[in-house]
Amino acid sequence: MNLVEIIDHYASVCPDRIVHSYRGSSLTYLQLKERSDALASYLIDTYGEDKTPIVVFGHKQHEMLICFLACVKSGHAYIPIDESLPVQRIRDIIESSRTKLVLEVSGLGSETAEGEFHVLSGNEMNSRIEGYLGKKPSVESQVQKEETYYIIYTSGSTGKPKGVQITLSNLESFVGWGLGLCSLAGTGEVFLNQAPFSFDLSVMDLYLALASGSTLYSIDKTMIANPKELFAFFRQSGVSVWVSTPSFAEMCLADSGFNEELLPALKVLLFCGETLSNNCARKLYQRFSDVKVINSYGPTEATVAVTALHVDREMCEIIEPLPVGYVKNDCRILIVDPEGVPVAEGDRGEIVIAGESVSPGYYRNQEMTAKAFSIRTIDWTGHSKTVRTYRTGDEGYLKEGLLYYSGRIDFQIKLNGFRIELEDIENNLRKLEFIENAVVLPIRKEDKVQYLTAVAVLNRKLEQKEFETVLFIKNELKKYLPEYMIPRKIVLRESIPMTVNGKINRAKLLEEIK
Numbered sequence: 001m002n003l004v005e006i007i008d009h010y011a012s013v014c015p016d017r018i019v020h021s022y023r024g025s026s027l028t029y030l031q032l033k034e035r036s037d038a039l040a041s042y043l044i045d046t047y048g049e050d051k052t053p054i055v056v057f058g059h060k061q062h063e064m065l066i067c068f069l070a071c072v073k074s075g076h077a078y079i080p081i082d083e084s085l086p087v088q089r090i091r092d093i094i095e096s097s098r099t100k101l102v103l104e105v106s107g108l109g110s111e112t113a114e115g116e117f118h119v120l121s122g123n124e125m126n127s128r129i130e131g132y133l134g135k136k137p138s139v140e141s142q143v144q145k146e147e148t149y150y151i152i153y154t155s156g157s158t159g160k161p162k163g164v165q166i167t168l169s170n171l172e173s174f175v176g177w178g179l180g181l182c183s184l185a186g187t188g189e190v191f192l193n194q195a196p197f198s199f200d201l202s203v204m205d206l207y208l209a210l211a212s213g214s215t216l217y218s219i220d221k222t223m224i225a226n227p228k229e230l231f232a233f234f235r236q237s238g239v240s241v242w243v244s245t246p247s248f249a250e251m252c253l254a255d256s257g258f259n260e261e262l263l264p265a266l267k268v269l270l271f272c273g274e275t276l277s278n279n280c281a282r283k284l285y286q287r288f289s290d291v292k293v294i295n296s297y298g299p300t301e302a303t304v305a306v307t308a309l310h311v312d313r314e315m316c317e318i319i320e321p322l323p324v325g326y327v328k329n330d331c332r333i334l335i336v337d338p339e340g341v342p343v344a345e346g347d348r349g350e351i352v353i354a355g356e357s358v359s360p361g362y363y364r365n366q367e368m369t370a371k372a373f374s375i376r377t378i379d380w381t382g383h384s385k386t387v388r389t390y391r392t393g394d395e396g397y398l399k400e401g402l403l404y405y406s407g408r409i410d411f412q413i414k415l416n417g418f419r420i421e422l423e424d425i426e427n428n429l430r431k432l433e434f435i436e437n438a439v440v441l442p443i444r445k446e447d448k449v450q451y452l453t454a455v456a457v458l459n460r461k462l463e464q465k466e467f468e469t470v471l472f473i474k475n476e477l478k479k480y481l482p483e484y485m486i487p488r489k490i491v492l493r494e495s496i497p498m499t500v501n502g503k504i505n506r507a508k509l510l511e512e513i514k
């Protein structure tokens, strides 16, 4: 059985089991199968052999899961877009994907809904589903192993997001390994879904839950902004597998009520996406007496995560920084120097991922694909193997088979768990007609980015006070970038210091603005 068949199979063995729980409403495995089959049948009738990817626009509604499965059952990759993105960003993604259809789970808004594509509104979708109930798409119509299953757009250094294509094979390889990690195959757990579906961290909870006949318990951005409401939902959630960024766990830990009384069923905490500090892991073990903390590492381009390990209580005390784990067995980690040559064990270098998890590349973006992806013949435990590889831009080292992460070699950062290319913000700032130049600096405390400061040079004097200009810049930027990418501080300056090679002197600038 492939992944989609496994998910469908739960509709026969446990039809009434809840697959998705959101704000007190639930969707069963049977409903998920019936509705996704119906929508897929409509898509097959309407689009036939045309397998252009389909955008699914929304947040945490049940329909998101129904649409994802309907797309892949009808042979289309899906592109999840979260409703929180600004209009221009949504338009950039829709344009670059050249999609012909947007499934509108949340309202798109009239500014976004216009273009060379069709929008199927929530109501229309429901009536198509009702009309096709009982129809079953054939297995041959589904996305096949080496075809793209989903495309997730992430921050791109050019100022436009880039779409990472993940195949069914990539995803199946991740799911098989992920279930083994938590020793959870088929046990009917409750997985926490914190990240929006447009981030690949959500793939971890979504597909580990669905592939094991478990329940996905979604929380949304309104709950996250309101801890009282969030904790009330936690209390009734029954969450047994926690999946989040360490930042989100740290936010919860700041409240002493975050403990095993709140989440008595909790067994496993799975982290990915940014550094898990010893302190955070230690605190989790203090609050939850009988849990397993797992640290995992990987980029969207290598399907969520490729290394992991159980960070036990003892490890939290004696190994700092914590390792990010052992590589899954159908992948390899290479540590290379700037020329791409592997370095000696224990030496630092760029982390290159090779093997089954690696994406075929960025969608409709050969230039970026060629920069980061390649096919290489590498040593594979005694023999050689030709595999896809991805240069992560991460720095790290291997010690006794364990990978350690030590930072970035470029201008990508993580802020509160969000992946951001600083050049993405800079390029969007430079688009504003009154800005001559701009630099964005991450402000760190103990190695963790706390917030962003943008330094901007204007090309003319504006007839307003400085704070008004700063506010204006922020508001302009919000038209192009998601909220989490808006710098907290904006400093206006006459010029930006340069190095002798004519590059922006970021170190000096950081000193100067302190």
Ligand code: AMP
Pocket (backbone or CB within 6 Å): 154, 200, 201, 271, 272, 273, 274, 275, 276, 295, 296, 297, 298, 299, 300, 301, 304, 324, 392, 394, 405, 408, 414, 418, 419
């Ligand atoms: P994303 O594509 O959003 O998952 O971000 C991938 C990037 O997050 C990686 O390239 C790393 O820079 C960072 N990252 C992922 N997992 C970890 C981890 N366990 N520890 C430190 N950094 C991580």
